[in-house]
Amino acid sequence: MGAQLRLTDLNLRFGGIKVLNDVGFEVEPGQIFGLVGPNGAGKTSLFNCISGHYRPSSGSITIDGEEVLGTAPATLARHGLARTFQHPALQLQATVLENVLLGAHTRLSGGPVEWALRLPRLARSERELRIEALTLLERNGLGWAAHRRADELSHGLHKGVELCRALLSRPKLLLLDEPAAGLPHSEVEQLIETVRRIRHDDDITVVVVEHHMGLIAALTDRVVVLDHGAKLMEGAAAEAQSDPRVIEAYIGKDAADDVA
Ligand SMILES: Nc1ncnc2c1ncn2[C@@H]1O[C@H](COP(=O)(O)OP(=O)(O)O)[C@@H](O)[C@H]1O
Ligand SMILES: [Mg+2]
Structure with a gap:
């Protein structure tokens, strides 16, 4: 069963800069939820708060009703959270298969003694x-790349390897940060099919950050638009695409006036 995620009044500051400003929304179990907005809007920072890499200054993050704010990333992973990164960082000297297997450390039974005794x-x-x-x-x-070293693969393929690594942990909640960035058009279709299948077969809740509006429109049940760290609107992808405030945030006021 996919997890429910709820963010309430989330604030994040770095020094004097407000990176997230009272952000709140709710993702229902099994939804594919889109998070969009211009560069610098705070999307990756929001993911970093959910995954425990950043500590918000205030607010609440619950997964299936349980408060997780301030929980360490490794603990969250054991509770069913997995993510991919905007800039994947694979173990470049290791094989693709070894990189994927790193996703399993949350599942392996036994403690250090069992490990040592194998x-x-x-x-x-x-x-x-x-x-x-x-x-x-x-x-x-x-499959063809399983025994290749990671540094033999292109950046776009690294994203696919990271996705497999995330899935091997059998998450209930999966965060994807710009999975289509750097992919050729033909592979974006493939990615859309993959995410649909993940939701359908594995019943996982997915939150996806993406600029590729075709992907967002094809995949998501609902989107939140962030701009300058604040929620600009929430609704269906089609509503977001035609909302003058969103168009303005992405491409400037004049263009928004032309469309309106
Ligand atoms: N660790 C950090 N230290 C200082 N500023 C940060 C840090 N992480 C993110 N920011 C700032 O937060 C803002 C949002 O960045 P980010 O979350 O990466 O946006 P997005 O993913 O929407 O492009 C940017 O202004 C960025 O410089
Ligand atoms: Mg980002």
């Missing part, structure tokens, strides 16, 4: 995880 139970679960990781790579068109 008990049979652990070995078995490792084998199963390898098979699962390979299956995920296959499903995402990356």
Whole structure:
């Protein structure tokens, strides 16, 4: 079952700069929710607050009703949160498969002693995880790359590897930060299909940050538009696309007047 996410009056400051200003919205279980807005609007910072990498100055973040504000990223991962990054940082010397397997550390049973002794139970679960990781790579068109070193792959493919890594943790809530950036047009269609399938097969709640409005329109049930750290509007993707305030935020006041 996908998780419910609720943000209330979230504020984030760096020194004197207000990066997030009273942001609040709610994502229902199983929704694909879009987060859009111009560069610098605060989208990645918002993700960093949800994933525990940034500590908001005030507000509330709940996952399935449980307050998670201030919880460490590793703890959140064990509670079903996974994300990809706007700028993926893979282990470049490791293989693609090894990179995907890093997503499994939240699932491996046993503590440090079991790890050290490499008990049979652990070995078995490792084998199963390898098979699962390979299956995920296959499903995402990356089976051929499993044993390549990560630094042999293009930036666009790194995003696919990160997605597989995130999925291997079997999340209830998945945050995708600009998954289509740098992808050729043909692969954006593929990505749309992949995210649809993730929602359908695995019943995961997805929040996606993206500038590619075709992807946002095709995938999302609902969007929030951020501008200068504040919520500008919330609604269906089509409403956002035709909202003069949104057009103004993206391309300036004159263009917005032309459309209105
Ligand atoms: N660690 C940080 N320290 C200082 N300022 C930051 C930090 N992270 C983000 N910011 C600032 O927050 C604002 C929003 O950035 P970001 O969240 O990356 O926007 P977006 O993802 O919407 O493009 C920017 O002005 C950025 O400089
Ligand atoms: Mg960003």
